[in-house]
Amino acid sequence: MMNKKVSIIVFFLSIVLFCVNLRINFLGDIKTIIFWISIVMMLGIILYQIFYLKNNQFVLFEIILFYFLLHLLYQINYFGLAESDSYKDYDFLKTIINSNYFVINPINSGVSGWPLLHLFTSFITIIIKIDPLIIAKILPSFIESIIAISIYLVVHTLYKNEKAALLSCLIVGTIPTFVSFESFFVRESYALYFLILFFFILYIAKQRDDYRFL
Numbered sequence: 001m002m003n004k005k006v007s008i009i010v011f012f013l014s015i016v017l018f019c020v021n022l023r024i025n026f027l028g029d030i031k032t033i034i035f036w037i038s039i040v041m042m043l044g045i046i047l048y049q050i051f052y053l054k055n056n057q058f059v060l061f062e063i064i065l066f067y068f069l070l071h072l073l074y075q076i077n078y079f080g081l082a083e084s085d086s087y088k089d090y091d092f093l094k095t096i097i098n099s100n101y102f103v104i105n106p107i108n109s110g111v112s113g114w115p116l117l118h119l120f121t122s123f124i125t126i127i128i129k130i131d132p133l134i135i136a137k138i139l140p141s142f143i144e145s146i147i148a149i150s151i152y153l154v155v156h157t158l159y160k161n162e163k164a165a166l167l168s169c170l171i172v173g174t175i176p177t178f179v180s181f182e183s184f185f186v187r188e189s190y191a192l193y194f195l196i197l198f199f200f201i202l203y204i205a206k207q208r209d210d211y212r213f214l
Helices: 002-023 030-052 058-072 085-099 116-128 132-145 147-159 162-173 176-181 189-208
Strands: none
Touching (some): 030 058, 085 132, 116 132, 116 189, 132 147, 162 176
8 A cells, every 4th residue: 555655656746847847948958858757757657556556546547647748748838739730620610619600611621521629629618718729739638648548448348457458558658659649639639539439339239249339
């Protein structure tokens, strides 16, 4: 129990170190060194908890936080949105917010057929009255962070092994393409999350021989 508490404390201290490093401009290579120290600390603690601690369901929450921090790297230091494709989707979002209906024009015609991300973002913006740019910077990172839950459910259901499920979540979270592209405000942000979740639902349907799931 003591080892578990200490490991959790160290994990959150590494998060604090990570966030402070993002906000302060250290000189020379110090910023890079602190970045890697915080990353290695988080990874090390998660791996230690997976392989050496029992009843480690809290690790999934830590992995979600780890996902979220890595994704924010591509957004937090930009005044606007990272990646030019994000602005096509953001332009379509603004047409929905400003006009209250879909406006299809040559600029966003390829975007308007996939409006789930834009609708969800507009709902949040209208309800909590926050600048849509802030929501557009953070929401994709949050969506792709909770994908860890879908991965955990799939692997744990297939192999009945908690360590394998948690390790699979951690591995996916460190794939460079996943970390970078899925942090952008693009309509594909929802796709991977639902794809994995649908695989889980189909597998459960087959196991239960219940085709209502299909």
